[in-house]
Amino acid sequence: MDRSICIFLIPVSLLLACLVHNTHAVDFKVTNTVPNTPGGRMFDQEIGVNFALSIMPDITEFIYKVFEETRSEQRRHVPVVNVYISEFPGYAYKNGDNINISASALDQFYHPRSESKRFFTSLMYHEMTHVFQWHGNFGAPGGLTEGTADYVMVKSGFYDQATYTKPGAGKRWDEGYGVTERFLEYCDSLLNGFTAKLNLKMQYTYSDNYWVELLGKPVDQLWREYKAKYGNQPQEASVDMFQGLKY
The missing domain is CATH 3.30.2010 (Zincin-like)
Incomplete structure (x- = not known):
């Protein structure tokens, strides 16, 4: 009796484990x-x-x-x-x-x-x-989502370091691609894991106030301070291996 119960329970537990795994696959x-x-x-x-x-x-x-x-x-x-x-x-x-x-x-x-x-x-x-990625139910600026996608790409190492956007480039924080990616790196330097924390905040909605909540300053002020760090030099926007052809 005990042996038959054990034989039955083992396959059921394995089946349940498989079902849980597949639910999140x-x-x-x-x-x-x-x-x-x-x-x-x-x-x-x-x-x-x-x-x-x-x-x-x-x-x-x-x-x-x-x-x-x-x-x-x-x-x-x-x-x-x-x-x-x-x-x-x-x-x-x-x-x-x-x-x-x-x-x-x-x-x-x-x-x-x-x-x-x-x-x-x-x-x-x-x-x-x-x-x-999270995007605040499509309420986040498009440049932010593009910059975040580039952020992951840069973290992966699969990008052309020689031609990629240099720190301090761009005219707006939400310009997208390499410009916003470099700005997110700067924000990471102010708060470890900032970009990940910002992404999680955007599960349901987006607000510029998230920057204040995480870094204590409005995003426009952070952008000005970022630009000042690199001398406010006028620089070209994002450059990629595909000669500016955007995703």
Whole structure:
């Protein structure tokens, strides 16, 4: 009697463990919808679906780590992340939990071809951050969400350090991309983990007052002090490996 009970309980406990794990798992899918175009062929030959699928779980875990989201309730619930290689003007964009990447842009900008996987990995750190970051129910400034996506990309190390935006560049704190990324780094220097804390505050809404709550100063004042630190020099805005082609 006791033996039969034990035999029954072990599989049930294992089943329950699997169910809990799957509840918080993210499924990843990659589809090349234009395999017969130059960019579609390049993707298959130089990058490939299997490579894309292999890096997506690690990127997801990295995003959780950068955002200090150690508990499931701190994370955006994302059942499936779809990546589509297709044809459209531009480079890449996110809609919902879908990442759309232009095959033509891959073909045009991924040179040398031997660096294609590195370029693609950089892009995926940026775009997947858009999937998992908080944005105050779309109330956060677009430049802030773009800068935060670049922030994770820079943390990953998959970016061109020689051409990337230098500290002190830009005209507005919410200019986006490298300009806002460097400003977030500055704010991190004032409060360890600032960017992660700001991201968590934006689970439901966004307010400029979050900067005051975290750093004790309005964001415009922080921006002025940041610019002053670098001599208020007029500098170019964000520069990236894709010659200014924006996501």
